[in-house]
Every structure is written in C-alpha cells, then in structure tokens.
Amino acid sequence: VQLQASGGGLVQAGGSLRLSCAASRRTISNNGMGWFRQAPEKEREFVAAISWSGDSTSYADSVKGRFTISRGNAKNTVYLQMNSLKPEDTAVYYCAASRYASRSTYSNNYAYWGQGTLVTVSS
Numbered sequence: 001v002q003l004q005a006s007g008g009g010l011v012q013a014g015g016s017l018r019l020s021c022a023a024s025r026r027t028i029s030n031n032g033m034g035w036f037r038q039a040p041e042k043e044r045e046f047v048a049a050i051s052w053s054g055d056s057t058s059y060a061d062s063v064k065g066r067f068t069i070s071r072g073n074a075k076n077t078v079y080l081q082m083n084s085l086k087p088e089d090t091a092v093y094y095c096a097a098s099r100y101a102s103r104s105t106y107s108n109n110y111a112y113w114g115q116g117t118l119v120t121v122s123s
Contacts, residue, residue, distance in 0.1 A: 001026045001112040005095045008117030011085055015121070019080040021095030021114055029075035032098035034110060037091035037119075047093070048080060049103035058103050063089075085121045092116040 007019040019035070034049040048069040049058045057069055068081040078095055096110035104110070 001028060001031075001097055003028075003095050003097060003112055003114035005093065005114040005117040008093060008119045010120045010122065013085060013087055013121055013123050015085050016081070016083045017085065017119060019082065019093055019095070019117060019119075021078040021080075023076050023097070027076055028078075028097045028112075030101055032100055032103045032109075033069075033071070033078040034096045034098065034104065034107075035069060035078075035080045035093060036096060036107060037089075037093045038116075039088075039091040042091075044094070044107060046105045046107065049098075049105060050078065051103045052101040056103050058105055060105075082119070085119075087121045087123045090119060090121050092118050 002024045005021045030052050035047040038044040050069045054071040066084045070079050094116045095114045097112040099111045
C-alpha cells in the first residue's frame with residue numbers, strides 16, 4: 001500500500017484545513033486508518049483513527065470537538081477535517097493504515113505510512 005497525504009498548508013489560528021489521504025497499489029477499504037502528527041522536537045502523537053467501516057472513530061483529547069476523521073464513499077480515501085486550528089496544531093501530519101480492521105490509537109498497530117503533509121498555524 002502506498003499512502004499519499006495532501007492538504008497541508010499555512011493557516012491563521014481559528015482557520016480550517018482538510019487533509020486527504022489516498023491509497024494506491026492496494027485498497028485500504030478493509031483497514032482501520034489513522035492520522036498522527038509530529039511537531040518539531042516532539043515525538044509523534046496520535047490524532048484520530050477510524051475503523052474500516054467508518055462507524056467507529058477515536059480522537060486525541062487535544063483535538064476532540066475540533067477535528068473530524070472520515071472515509072470516502074469507496075473507503076479508499078481518508079480525510080481529516082480540522083477546524084478552529086491553534087498554533088499548537090502545527091506539525092507534520094501522517095496518515096497510516098492499520099494491520100487491523102478496527103480503529104487504533106497505537107502507532108505500532110499501523111503497517112503503512114504516508115509521507116506526511118505540513119500544517120502550520122500562525123497566531
């Protein structure tokens with residue numbers, strides 16, 4: 001599986017961005033999917049996850065109520081809608097495909113990773 005993340009950019013605090021993650025070479029319709037992020041000089045952290053069906057989601061406390069993860073109709077694309085962005089959301093965002101169908105907050109459960117897309121939120 002090859003994952004391509006896109007949609008990052010520079011936005012002012014309070015603004016919105018939508019990240020996309022598209023899969024190629026193999027379908028991800030049966031995989032749980034997740035978004036993680038890594039800020040400068042910080043460890044990678046979990047952001048959001050969704051089950052293969054799209055019926056179950058999880059969010060980090062820091063983004064709950066502001067970010068929404070979803071899957072496209074064919075379930076081969078995953079989105080992260082980010083609203084009310086804060087400067088502390090600045091990071092490289094990575095999408096990942098899980099080894100399992102369920103959602104997971106643990107990075108070790110993810111077998112495939114995209115290249116990352118940079119989100120910068122200015123104050």
